[in-house]
Amino acid sequence: MKRTVTVTVLNQSGVLNRITGLFTKRQFNIESITVGPTETEGISKMTVIVHVEDERVAEQVLKQLNKQVDVLKVTDITDQAVVSRELALIKVLTTPQTRAEINVIIEPFRATIIDVAKDSVTIQVVGNFEKIEAMIELLRPYGIKELSRTGQTALTRGSQKQVTDLKQYSILK
Amino acid sequence: MNAKVETKAKPLKQAMSGAELFIEALKKENVEVVFGYPGGAVLPLYDALYRNPIRHILARHEQAAIHAAEGYARVSGKPGVVIATSGPGATNLVTGITDAMMDSLPLVVFTGQVATGVIGTDAFQEADVIGITMPITKHNYQVRDLNELPRIIREAFHIATTGRPGPVLIDIPKDIATTVTEPTFVTDVHLPGYQPNTTPNVLQIKKLAEAIAQAEKPLILAGAGVLHGKAAEELLAFAEETNIPVVNTLLGLGSFPADHPLFLGMGGMHGTYTANMAMYEADLLINIGARFDDRLTGNLQHFAPNAMVAHIDIDPAEIGKNVDTHIPIVADAKEALQKLLDLELTAPEANEWRLHLKQSQKEFPLWQSEEEEGISPQQLTKMIHDVTSGEAIVTTDVGQHQMWTAQYYGFSQPNRWVTSGGLGTMGFGFPAAIGAQIAHPDDTVVAIAGDAGFQMTLQELGLVAELKLPVKIIIYNNQALGMVRQWQEKFYEERYSQSLLPCQPDFVQLAGAYGIKGYSVSTEEEAEQVLKEALTSREPVLIDCRIKRKEKVYPMIAPGKGLHEMIGVRP
Numbered sequence: 056m057k058r059t060v061t062v063t064v065l066n067q068s069g070v071l072n073r074i075t076g077l078f079t080k081r082q083f084n085i086e087s088i089t090v091g092p093t094e095t096e097g098i099s100k101m102t103v104i105v106h107v108e109d110e111r112v113a114e115q116v117l118k119q120l121n122k123q124v125d126v127l128k129v130t131d132i133t134d135q136a137v138v139s140r141e142l143a144l145i146k147v148l149t150t151p152q153t154r155a156e157i158n159v160i161i162e163p164f165r166a167t168i169i170d171v172a173k174d175s176v177t178i179q180v181v182g183n184f185e186k187i188e189a190m191i192e193l194l195r196p197y198g199i200k201e202l203s204r205t206g207q208t209a210l211t212r213g214s215q216k217q218v219t220d221l222k223q224y225s226i227l228k
Numbered sequence: 229m230n231a232k233v234e235t236k237a238k239p240l241k242q243a244m245s246g247a248e249l250f251i252e253a254l255k256k257e258n259v260e261v262v263f264g265y266p267g268g269a270v271l272p273l274y275d276a277l278y279r280n281p282i283r284h285i286l287a288r289h290e291q292a293a294i295h296a297a298e299g300y301a302r303v304s305g306k307p308g309v310v311i312a313t314s315g316p317g318a319t320n321l322v323t324g325i326t327d328a329m330m331d332s333l334p335l336v337v338f339t340g341q342v343a344t345g346v347i348g349t350d351a352f353q354e355a356d357v358i359g360i361t362m363p364i365t366k367h368n369y370q371v372r373d374l375n376e377l378p379r380i381i382r383e384a385f386h387i388a389t390t391g392r393p394g395p396v397l398i399d400i401p402k403d404i405a406t407t408v409t410e411p412t413f414v415t416d417v418h419l420p421g422y423q424p425n426t427t428p429n430v431l432q433i434k435k436l437a438e439a440i441a442q443a444e445k446p447l448i449l450a451g452a453g454v455l456h457g458k459a460a461e462e463l464l465a466f467a468e469e470t471n472i473p474v475v476n477t478l479l480g481l482g483s484f485p486a487d488h489p490l491f492l493g494m495g496g497m498h499g500t501y502t503a504n505m506a507m508y509e510a511d512l513l514i515n516i517g518a519r520f521d522d523r524l525t526g527n528l529q530h531f532a533p534n535a536m537v538a539h540i541d542i543d544p545a546e547i548g549k550n551v552d553t554h555i556p557i558v559a560d561a562k563e564a565l566q567k568l569l570d571l572e573l574t575a576p577e578a579n580e581w582r583l584h585l586k587q588s589q590k591e592f593p594l595w596q597s598e599e600e601e602g603i604s605p606q607q608l609t610k611m612i613h614d615v616t617s618g619e620a621i622v623t624t625d626v627g628q629h630q631m632w633t634a635q636y637y638g639f640s641q642p643n644r645w646v647t648s649g650g651l652g653t654m655g656f657g658f659p660a661a662i663g664a665q666i667a668h669p670d671d672t673v674v675a676i677a678g679d680a681g682f683q684m685t686l687q688e689l690g691l692v693a694e695l696k697l698p699v700k701i702i703i704y705n706n707q708a709l710g711m712v713r714q715w716q717e718k719f720y721e722e723r724y725s726q727s728l729l730p731c732q733p734d735f736v737q738l739a740g741a742y743g744i745k746g747y748s749v750s751t752e753e754e755a756e757q758v759l760k761e762a763l764t765s766r767e768p769v770l771i772d773c774r775i776k777r778k779e780k781v782y783p784m785i786a787p788g789k790g791l792h793e794m795i796g797v798r799p
Contacts, residue, residue, distance in 0.1 A: 065421060069358060069359075076362050111549075111552075115548075118545035122543070124367040124422045126421050
């Protein structure tokens with residue numbers, strides 16, 4: 056199962072290493088990890104997409120992260136209403152014939168072409184994981200020369216609507 | 229009249245070097261002794277130590293220094309402090325740091341580092357100690373700014389000794405130690421990400437009390453958390469009030485008196501049959517400060533299959549990690565037990581259960597083979613117990629001698645038992661005994677070692693001789709890596725690959741070379757006589773005991789098997 060976990064950390068040197076090292080040590084599989092500063096100076100936030108076998112492992116991920124001295128807060132936001140976004144840059148091979156086609160394909164995705172060369176274009180797209188996957192699939196037949204993705208970052212929505220099945224990892228169960 | 233006149237106002241701040249600041253900070257932490265080994269990058273620290281002494285114990289190898297600090301921490305409850313130089317000095321500590329992490333021992337480890345300007349250039353004796361020790365420390369720091377050092381040292385001692393204890397490392401670049409500053413020492417700690425909870429949840433405590441009242445086959449499993457929490461008295465009171473039998477983990481030995489009628493012995497791979505069957509059959513298992521290690525549980529599918537599991541642990545991550553837990557209680561063992569004792573506990577109706585266990589204890593006692601000439605290691609352990617009235621501090625490495633000691637010594641007091649449990653480190657026991665002896669100079673400290681493990685850290689004979697520490701080294705000599713050989717005999721069709729050590733030093737002469745009195749004994753009569761003489765002396769002593777070479781540790785849960793599938797239960 057895939058879990059989205061946000062980790063608020065003190066921005067100390069080596070903190071990213073600490074977190075990724077923990078994932079390695081405990082054999083938790085990271086699908087993506089993003090990190091950046093928050094609204095408070097000296098505090099960063101990571102968004103980690105992690106693949107775990109079952110709920111016990113999911114609980115261990117949270118508890119082990121929480122044990123780190125530099126970690127202030129760990130939240131599993133998988134079952135909450137969230138907005139999550141990722142940015143991808145995709146360099147696609149083009150010929151004069153396909154260029155127009157590609158334009159048509161990317162338009163509904165609200166993607167933009169940010170670089171044009173003789174035989175390729177570079178497209179920038181922002182969206183959730185599924186949207187980016189879908190666009191990559193559509194572009195694949197044209198030949199993807201290079202692909203770079205940032206990984207997902209996420210925030211819970213301002214108002215949580217009818218989240219009945221909120222997963223709580225509390226010591227009280 | 230010669231009244232003194234204050235001529236000078238004491239300056240509020242005093243300029244000092246990083247190294248002096250380091251000594252000052254250690255004094256503020258009430259550090260009485262440090263274990264270490266000097267080298268290039270820590271020369272400034274050692275120079276400050278020379279001018280402003282704190283007792284320093286010079287081990288002959290950094291690994292021994294840290295094991296000694298572990299022994300010191302284990303028996304004193306105070307943090308062990310270690311200093312080593314950069315590069316090889318620091319990497320030699322890795323085994324000890326990991327050992328302390330696994331067995332939750334409070335250590336504060338200082339390593340030197342190359343000067344700030346050359347970090348990252350593969351300078352002489354440079355190693356990425358922060359990277360190396362990140363997964364094996366509770367927390368680690370590299371000092372980048374001297375003015376942060378007082379805060380870092382304060383935090384390190386706080387983190388090492390609170391919550392679930394563990395090792396904390398501070399890496400100090402050489403130039404930081406020589407820089408001069410006017411330091412501000414801090415007394416309180418501000419760590420928003422580190423707030424260990426020690427107070428149990430009242431509802432969970434009530435739930436546990438209810439479960440106890442209803443249980444028919446209740447059982448207490450007491451681990452090292454009871455010792456770290458200084459809760460042995462409360463455990464005894466709790467067990468007696470509820471009349472619930474007690475099983476100890478390996479590291480928990482001593483938290484409950486071994487001669488108590490409610491005590492079933494150690495559980496786990498080489499635990500007693502009754503202890504393991506009790507865990508298998510229990511309907512309520514109350515785990516206090518044990519982490520359900522695989523050597524205790526055996527195959528998890530068959531671990532306490534019928535039990536409602538209550539788990540008291542100060543580390544929330546241990547609860548539910550290996551075994552599904554019905555009543556989780558995140559708390560300090562002492563506080564949790566006190567809260568339980570404050571309630572009007574209803575003792576369960578478990579007469580039948582206790583009778584059943586008593587019967588099992590009678591029917592399946594620990595046994596030893598009658599074959600082979602030579603000293604029975606089990607008898608030898610009992611003799612050591614008798615000669616020391618069961619009151620010695622006993623340390624071991626890992627392996628057969630460790631298991632025989634755990635099975636037969638019968639620890640009745642807390643903090644007298646020092647062993648490498650989680651990491652299972654050969655060469656641990658002898659240096660750990662040195663640390664224990666330094667913490668308790670007047671007590672009898674016995675280092676029980678295998679002949680192979682002893683050879684991993686025997687250079688510390690030099691330290692024992694230098695300080696005239698009355699450590700008693702008792703070698704269980706079977707000229708083999710006994711436990712490895714036992715497994716090869718049992719599970720590898722007697723292919724004794726690299727586990728036999730026919731070529732050994734003459735241990736008596738070896739001790740003699742250090743000016744330490746040595747004995748070699750090969751019969752039980754000799755052993756008894758020598759033990760009586762040697763264990764009461766105030767000198768260091770080495771006794772090479774030729775034990776039965778093929779004796780095995782039984783009973784046993786074979787790897788991958790469940791608690792109920794013990795082998796070697798009877799002769």
